[in-house]
Amino acid sequence: MHEEGFKRALYEVLEDTGKRKLASRVVRQGLIVLILVNIVLAILETVPEIREFLGTHLRLLQLASGFVFVIEYVLRLYVADLHPPLRRYGPVWSRLRYAVQPDAVVDLIGALPLLFVLFLPNQAVTVVIILRLLRFLKLARYSPALRSLISAVANERRALLGSSMIIFGVILLAATVMYLVEHDDQPEKFRSILHGIYWAITTVTTVGYGDVVPVTNLGKMIGGVVMLMGYGLIALPVGIIASAFAREIHSRDFVVTWSMVARVPLFEDLKAAEVAEIAKLLQAQSVRKGGTIADRGDVADKMYFISDGEVEIRLPHETVYLGEGSFFGELALINQTRRTAKVIAYCDCQLLVLEAEALHNLMERDAALAKKITDEARERAEAGKKVLGELAEEELEQAGVFGSFEDAESEPELFSEEDDKPVEDTDPEPRQ
Incomplete structure (x- = not known):
């Protein structure tokens, strides 16, 4: 069981999933x-003076x-059977299928130079230099823009x-x-x-x-015509790639935004078009x-999605931190009561805001x-969903702190029954 927990944690760190965002970001x-x-070192190593001085x-x-790249490749193979699309193939076949995927092949290319240096130190000098420079391809894993560009080129290959x-x-x-002339x-x-x-290409x-x-004279006239045609011909593939890249970026942003909205309980039963x-x-x-x-006391008329960064929500008896992909203020869209918690940016944040007025329109x-939407809101109210400050039950589960409230013998009263306003905060100092 301990090994499974370690393996799951390792998978979340390497693949940037789950709650271990800080560790994943550091790695x-x-x-x-x-x-x-490594790229800089591979280039500097080809300079004779630098090679002699710092060889x-x-x-x-x-x-x-x-060694780091080899360890990374081995660890990624170790957790490969935890990838959702590969789980059904078992521990062996899932790793074999993962090993032939483009990202895994690039990781292998990054690990090969060490193997060549250890086992073929003299016969593979040129290959090692090329493979070291090809480690640049590993950046595609960590650059959404580069992956989008590759995808755009692949989609427009025809x-x-x-x-x-x-x-x-x-x-x-x-x-x-020109040959004839x-x-x-x-x-x-x-x-x-x-x-x-050769002349025509240049x-x-x-x-x-x-x-x-x-x-x-005739050759010069033909050369002039070919030069003018060259501008239009070169612009043709550039325009295709540029438009495809812009379309890919827009599509990716839309999918991310759509998925964040779709996972909100208030909207989870809606159709894709809705x-x-x-x-x-x-x-x-x-x-x-x-x-x-x-701020506490403001009219809660907006819902927030965190597209980048982390926010701190100060509840009367708890401080909750929500990161990228989380949401808060879902029930504010319907109820529009007074806010009972202060929300501040824990670091620089990019938010997507859904205003109640726009939704009502x-x-x-x-x-x-x-x-x-109103039926869902009514059902959630009748089901007795707990509302703690800015967060509903599902929103607290994102931060992994709902259990501490749920198991408590007495829970703080955030709204009075008479006027539906926040009661006085008994603990003004937020717990860090």
Whole structure:
């Protein structure tokens, strides 16, 4: 049982899931720094003066880094059978399937230099240098933007292939025409169409080395036309990738936002289209560390989703911390009572805010949606869901502190029955 707990904790840290966000962030940032240091060291090691002066130190650093990457790869294989898509294959097949995934292959590439150095120290110098530089690919695991770019290129591969065929066709045509026009005047530089292809590539890409240039008037005219065409041809794949990348970023942000809204109990029974409509109402808000997000006594007319950072919610007898992906203020959208807790930014935060007025306007336009939400709110009230300050039962479970309230012999009264206002806080000092 102890081993299973350790394995689960290791999986949460390596894959950035669960509640161990701080440990996961430290490991992730440490590996990023180590990857960048390795790339710099691999480049510096090719400079003769630096290699002679710091050769021993560089090799030791490379060996130490190699051990870290090998350990990382082994540990990721060890917890591979905990990945949800792979669990059903068992401990052996799940690890084999994980080992052939792109991320695992890149991790293996990062670990191979150490193995080559230990077992083939003299025969694999060039391979080791290349593999060390290929550790740059490991950054894709920790960079959502880079993963989105790779995904955009993969999704538009057919369009990119088509534009590449057009470019190659223009290059081949220009090379053939230039060979026919310039061959008699420059037999050494335009000996064949292959030599013409070299000229056409440097011209279409607007590089123009100047080692092969047309000398006849007709050749210069053809060269000018090819130069002008080059700007449009190069812009074609760039435009495809740029539009696909923007679409991928928008799609990723929408999916993240949609998933955060869909997991709120108040909205969990809604259809996908209805959740999407609510997600469109979210507004971005940035709060600096220590800034007040909501103060005690304010009208609770907003719900908050934490897209980045961490917030501190000071309840009368408890301080709750919620991190990325959490939400709070769900019941405020319907009840709009006075806030009974102060919410501040524990660190710099990016929030998504859903205002009650915007939600009510949407509900007025869609009677079916309004009925679903009000019925759910009524059912939750009748079921006796506990409301402690800013948080409902499910929201407290995000922070893992609900049990301390649930098991207590006496719970604090946050609302009076007469006027539904917060009662006086008996413990003004928040517990840290």
